[in-house]
Amino acid sequence: MIIEKIESLYKEVFQLEPKRIEKLPQSGSDRLYFRVFGKGDRACIATYNYNEQENRTFLAFTKSFRGLGLPVPEIFGVSADYLLYLQEDFGSTSLAGLLESEGHSDRVYKLFQKSLAALARLQISGHDKVDYRLCLTSTEFGKQAILSDLLYFKYYFLDFLGLPYNKQQLLDEFDVLSVFLGQSRYKYFMFRDFQSRNIMIKEEEVFFIDYQGGMNGGLQYDAAALLWQAKANLPKEWKDALLDYYMEQVDGLVANKVDKNAFRNQFKGFVLIRLLQVLGAYGFRGLFQRKAAFLAGIPIALDNLKKFTDNNVIGIELPEFERILGLITGPETKTKFLPVQASDKTPLVVEINSFSYKKGIPEDKSSNGGGFVFDCRGILNPGRQEEFKKLTGQDKPVQDYLQQRTSMNEFLNSVFDLVSISVENYISRDFAHLQINFGCTGGQHRSVYSADQTARYLKNKYKVKVILTHTNKDNWVQ
Template identity: 35%
Template sequence: MKKLLELYSSWRGKSPLNIERLEGAGSNRAYYRIVDKDGQSVIGVVGTSRDENHAFVYLANHFAQRQLPVPRVLAVSADETCYLQTDLGNTSLFDAIRGGREAGGRYNLKEQQLLRRTIRELPNIQLRGARGLDFSNCYPQPEFDTESVLYDLNYFKYCFLKATEIDFHEPKLEANFRLFAKDLTAERMDSFLYRDFQARNIMLDSNGSPHFIDFQGGRRGPFYYDLASFLWQASAKYSFKLRRELVFEYYNSLKNYTEVPSKHHFVERLSLFVLFRTLQVLGAYGFRGYFERKRYFIDSIPPAIQNLRDLLELPAETFPYPYLTDLLHQITLLPQFAQIEEPAANRTDGFRTTQHDIYTAHPLDGPATFSKYDGRGPLRVRVFSFSYRKGLPEDTSGNGGGYVFDCRSTHNPGRYEPYKKITGLDEAVIRFLEDDGEILEFLKPVYQLANHHVERYLQRGFTDLMFSFGCTGGQHRSVYSAQHLAEHLNRKYGVEVIINHREQGITQTLPATR
């Protein structure tokens, strides 16, 4: 701290007014916000590894020359144990998309747009950033190579696989590891591999534009790694649909910087890196969770296992490492990693494709967008019967109404004396309407529409849906229709349904059963 303050005073020509320690990252560096009396701030960094600090300073200066969105280095101590950089503010992408993450992966349009802007910018730092870069300055090594791949795979083996107590044949596993490493390093190595490309390491300015930090672990390597690292981060819970769209954004942006591989090749290679990154993460979670007993990492293991489970549903030829994939299948079946079933639209499936096409929609994609009202739940359905003579029912939810169905095209029992003093809740009226049959034909498409709407609202976590049925007096046809739709939805989906036969003064609640 003393040396950092001396550096600041030497650079600024005066002492700071205030210094505040910031939440640290996963490394051994300490970060401080240093503010002068004019309110201007910089970030001070103290690191115990001179080589790591040197890597950051070199890379930051190089990227600044390439006019990339990174912090500028302002001053460095003579021994490179501390340095000053520009302050990019307090808002990280991780914080900005917190709502979608906490809603189980239901990201609203604003959050999705931030993710798209970020993923479109990634090839910029990977490809433009690599031009003229002296990779010998990288830390702890200059290149993504077979040795580094095997190190991470063995990290998975010793810190996670052995902790599961699954018996395995180590020479066979090592043979598959070497094949895997050969395939991963066969890809072109002309880009900057960020290595720790995640939402916490992306700061957003007032316009929502991304700026990159904490890239000191980067090296030369294939561009697939960072894409896999970002989009398959288990805690982000990106939906299959959103993940596909972000891959599409990246693929299109990549064309601005280099000749892109075919879609088929791109998908195949990306799948390999997704598997590698998943194993790498499980190794880290195993060490931090099983050995250091840190709760956050233990809790992160099941979502990572779900990513692994989804990957293993890809065609067998995707991963030509039979012994390794057999072990991974065994892991996904362990009782401590039991699968929690979710609605298809909420699942964070692996990178499945239709005929290896990253553009084509898929039935499992789920909803394309979400709104600020998503994820609140649970759903409550309100069903009204009413008379058109007295106007439409009032919507008290503030959502603006819902569906209104006009029952007046169907045969009216109110025209006949025996039914004039009873309602659509009475057996005689029910028999009249059902024997006549017109009301049943009328309700068929209503049920289909209502089913679809309720299912989508349940998927998106909406809280309120309203159906209203009107007829001449609000006594027979509308009452029958409202009552039967309400009972149908409550029975089929287990949601709470409030029935209001307005003109009859009858209100009934069918409680939720799920």
């Protein structure tokens, strides 16, 4: 249904049929992204989101920013129900991607400078143009919004750990910190999620996406989010120099000269709030929603918080809060979130098979016996369509179909949750064998895709030895 809506809107906007549509990897949100190719392979991005208000806010902010010549996408068209829109495609290179591929290179440093310079323009120039009444959660990142972030950390991460603490004293100190940061003298448009994956790079220029969570707030928060992003792991020298550079950019745009000492002091507080907000988000997505990628991020986020607390002082008395921070950045807490992984001496081998129910479930010849058998026949069968009959679950058109038009993603997330319990237990107990089978009608499309994806997941997460077999391969339709 979503694909049909994209095709219809694209045709309405460009008066052309799209040549092809590719689903893009999903990020932490519920939004779905697609790259739509048209004439001459010119592409745009289709964004589908059931949250109509979130879409309306993004579109309104974008209109305001583009009117000021700021580096945000052009909007080509919007569906009548505001659930789908087509936007400019900046390509696939993000600042996060360059960091991963190039590390802390001179080129990456210059792009950080460009990002901060453009951020300052967006924050200060955009402040008088955006309609803050459209903000999704709060119009201002003041005392109440800051307190909300602290409580988010408390409920979704701290309380999960079960550490003993003085609840009332901690809440009182949260209140003190919220008042301190809520009184920032530099309040303008706050991007809210200004991190390297939301900065796209095209022809060595920077462009911003995903600012719909913005509100009125302290300038320092966005700089803190970028410079202290855990996965970026920026050197201290970079953080210090880039903060100085950012303050110079701000200084050239505001009416009164920036008090750099006061700016730095509040910057530290915003760094702390941001690091705790990230832990709260990882806790909610990982510990409560059971999303593996967010669980994997918790140890990295804890290391980042420890770097900060070991080298920075906020400047206000928060004894219970500081005690709690010391506990959660200790080695015992981090160990709780490190996944069990196989070593060279781990005997476990995971045997993964795809099969056809017409041929029967593969026999387990090990002494262990048992294991898992997952029936993929509840997933819509691409093999019934002529264009896919001679393809397999290893071909991209079939993979796109399964990801975009079926319940395969939900199915595999459930599979991963179940098999992870056994794999972790078997590694810790030195078991030698686990069999996992995926069956479908012909053993060619759904079961093959499921087996391949599960093998990849287990290798990446647990470093475990995997034997992957497609038992019906000799009978695939050619």
